[in-house]
Amino acid sequence: MASKQDENNQGTSIFTEIRTRYNLLSNPQKCIADFILNNPHEVILLSISNLAAKCQTSEPTILRFLKKLDYTSYQVFKVNLAQEVSKSNLQTSSIFEEIKENDSLGEIKKKIIHTTILSIQDSLAILDDASLGHAVETLLDSTRIIAIGVGSSASIANDAYHKFSRLGLNVVCCNDPHMMSIICTHAKPGEVVLAFTHSGESREILDCAELAKQNKVPIIVVTSYPNSSITKYASILLLSSTNEMRFHSDAVISRIIQLVIIDVLQTNILLRLGEQGIVNLNKSRIAVAKKKT
Numbered sequence: 001m002a003s004k005q006d007e008n009n010q011g012t013s014i015f016t017e018i019r020t021r022y023n024l025l026s027n028p029q030k031c032i033a034d035f036i037l038n039n040p041h042e043v044i045l046l047s048i049s050n051l052a053a054k055c056q057t058s059e060p061t062i063l064r065f066l067k068k069l070d071y072t073s074y075q076v077f078k079v080n081l082a083q084e085v086s087k088s089n090l091q092t093s094s095i096f097e098e099i100k101e102n103d104s105l106g107e108i109k110k111k112i113i114h115t116t117i118l119s120i121q122d123s124l125a126i127l128d129d130a131s132l133g134h135a136v137e138t139l140l141d142s143t144r145i146i147a148i149g150v151g152s153s154a155s156i157a158n159d160a161y162h163k164f165s166r167l168g169l170n171v172v173c174c175n176d177p178h179m180m181s182i183i184c185t186h187a188k189p190g191e192v193v194l195a196f197t198h199s200g201e202s203r204e205i206l207d208c209a210e211l212a213k214q215n216k217v218p219i220i221v222v223t224s225y226p227n228s229s230i231t232k233y234a235s236i237l238l239l240s241s242t243n244e245m246r247f248h249s250d251a252v253i254s255r256i257i258q259l260v261i262i263d264v265l266q267t268n269i270l271l272r273l274g275e276q277g278i279v280n281l282n283k284s285r286i287a288v289a290k291k292k293t
Contacts, residue, residue: 020126029065044082048074119253126239136268142192147173149196156196163266168280177204184211193219200228209233224254
């Protein structure tokens with residue numbers, strides 16, 4: 001794979017790369033990431049030994065961190081970072097800082113909104129177009145879509161159920177662990193399971209994925225962690241990875257991104273359905289409008 005040196009700083013932002021790969025970093029590497037995100041103007045003036053001292057780590061750890069960003073040279077990283085800071089003129093202290101216990105209501109509001117905006121922007125980098133296209137084709141070709149999710153992911157599965165049903169697709173949604181297992185154990189080839197799990201470690205979802213896989217049913221997985229247990233069952237993987245914050249759960253932002261993923265899928269399906277999709281959507285709107293006074 002080409003390094004960032006070879007790419008001549010074209011493509012994804014360094015800050016986006018750090019945030020979207022944050023969950024893959026070790027704890028010492030996360031400290032390095034936090035320092036760079038919060039102090040990019042300072043980093044561009046630091047030697048690798050000085051950066052290691054600032055992060056209370058070692059130079060080899062810095063180099064391993066850079067390798068995860070596809071950099072083999074600290075100097076090239078600094079040059080690209082300087083170019084990016086100069087180009088974007090980032091006010092990083094208000095954007096990347098953790099929420100602190102003594103933050104005012106206004107500071108908390110600003111940090112949460114900025115973090116959410118950045119995470120949505122980062123989804124442009126982590127959402128693979130080929131995987132999205134494959135998911136659209138699979139959903140369109142399926143005889144039935146089985147949307148599943150438990151806990152906070154249940155509301156996301158319900159949103160997918162609502163959005164896809166409005167287009168006239170055959171969708172069922174379940175968040176009861178027993179019923180999910182029953183439905184998935186009877187799933188048939190031609191159907192598809194759409195599984196939502198932020199952590200990728202929910203036992204209920206893992207059990208359902210195993211049942212569906214035994215029945216040779218494809219599984220579209222929407223999760224935040226690319227190395228989580230659920231990914232081994234994924235026929236198609238859609239990532240909603242986000243930056244972790246101490247007082248503001250990354251699961252909250254992940255749910256927002258997963259809602260965006262559903263909207264992207266629904267819009268593409270609507271366009272693929274053409275005139276029939278518009279007809280189905282209008283029929284759904286009229287049916288709901290009759291319920292309103």
